[in-house]
Amino acid sequence: MKTVSLIGAPTDVGASVRGAGMGPDALRVAGLVEMLRANGLDVIDHGNLAGPPNPWTAIGEGPRHLEEVVAWNRAVFNAVADVLARGQTPLLMGGDHCLAIGSISAIARHCRQQGKLLRVIWLDAHSDVNTAASSPSGNLHGMPVSCLLGHGPPELTGWSGQPAALSAGDIDFIGIRSVDAQEKQAVRQLGLQVFDMRHIDEHGMRYTMTEALHDVDDNTHLHVSFDLDCLDPIEAPGVGTGVRGGPTYREMQLCMEMIADTGRLASLDVVEINPALDVRNRTAELAVEFVASLFGASTLVR
Numbered sequence: 001m002k003t004v005s006l007i008g009a010p011t012d013v014g015a016s017v018r019g020a021g022m023g024p025d026a027l028r029v030a031g032l033v034e035m036l037r038a039n040g041l042d043v044i045d046h047g048n049l050a051g052p053p054n055p056w057t058a059i060g061e062g063p064r065h066l067e068e069v070v071a072w073n074r075a076v077f078n079a080v081a082d083v084l085a086r087g088q089t090p091l092l093m094g095g096d097h098c099l100a101i102g103s104i105s106a107i108a109r110h111c112r113q114q115g116k117l118l119r120v121i122w123l124d125a126h127s128d129v130n131t132a133a134s135s136p137s138g139n140l141h142g143m144p145v146s147c148l149l150g151h152g153p154p155e156l157t158g159w160s161g162q163p164a165a166l167s168a169g170d171i172d173f174i175g176i177r178s179v180d181a182q183e184k185q186a187v188r189q190l191g192l193q194v195f196d197m198r199h200i201d202e203h204g205m206r207y208t209m210t211e212a213l214h215d216v217d218d219n220t221h222l223h224v225s226f227d228l229d230c231l232d233p234i235e236a237p238g239v240g241t242g243v244r245g246g247p248t249y250r251e252m253q254l255c256m257e258m259i260a261d262t263g264r265l266a267s268l269d270v271v272e273i274n275p276a277l278d279v280r281n282r283t284a285e286l287a288v289e290f291v292a293s294l295f296g297a298s299t300l301v302r
Helices: 020-029 032-038 066-085 097-114 144-148 181-190 197-213 249-262 282-294
Strands: 003-009 042-048 089-094 117-123 171-176 193-196 220-227 265-271
Touching (some): 003 066, 020 042, 020 282, 032 282, 066 089, 066 097, 097 144, 097 220, 171 197, 249 265, 265 282
Parallel strands (some): 117 220, 171 193
16 A cells, blocks of 8 residues: 655745645545545645744845745755655645645655656746846745756755756746746757647646656656646636636646556655635635546546
């Protein structure tokens, strides 16, 4: 029986609005543990990590709340590394998306130690490849991909044992529709594979996921970093930076089921749920449904 280890990281230290720190408990209230067990998984809930409070300083020069972001990501890194060392599947419950720096850095180190190829599926409305120089706000939840590619602040790079935790070919973006002007240039210069909403509109989710997953094999560790603002805010209102025009409920279910079909899912981030902006915990409940599909739930046995 596969063991899924839940790690709560209740912070909005990298975000632009308050509230994402309540995300882990919203997922618990929505029945995440019960759903995973009902789908035949062993579940260990490690509770919530501890870290510094959000100082909520004004926007200034450089990355905002850098010291606090480093502390939270160190806690995430250590917790994810420990779960992987035990042969279990880490499920990080955020919190904002800056926490992916810690989780994916730990996973990248583990993959190198095990001789595995790492593939990251980044489900998000935003590409998150800003840097301190390009970010209009300085909020680090808009910079995790840059940090993982080795282009972030020195305090947030090199954690995997290499200058960059990821290369451009290790990550595929799905559902992107909000990219800052300088980010657009970075996406092109870095050679990132971005399946934006125009691509999904023109080709459909099935073809998009076939492209994204075509070379995933038995030696691949597949990690999904799922920002709930990937969905249209009509479906998922409880997010801090919602952008209209995202994937529908059915498109996202197909995306998740096709990932599950590979049989290679080995770790997961679920981030940016903001209960303060939600309607009766709808967004967390949606997240639980999609996580169920990621772990193999489907209408019929396929």
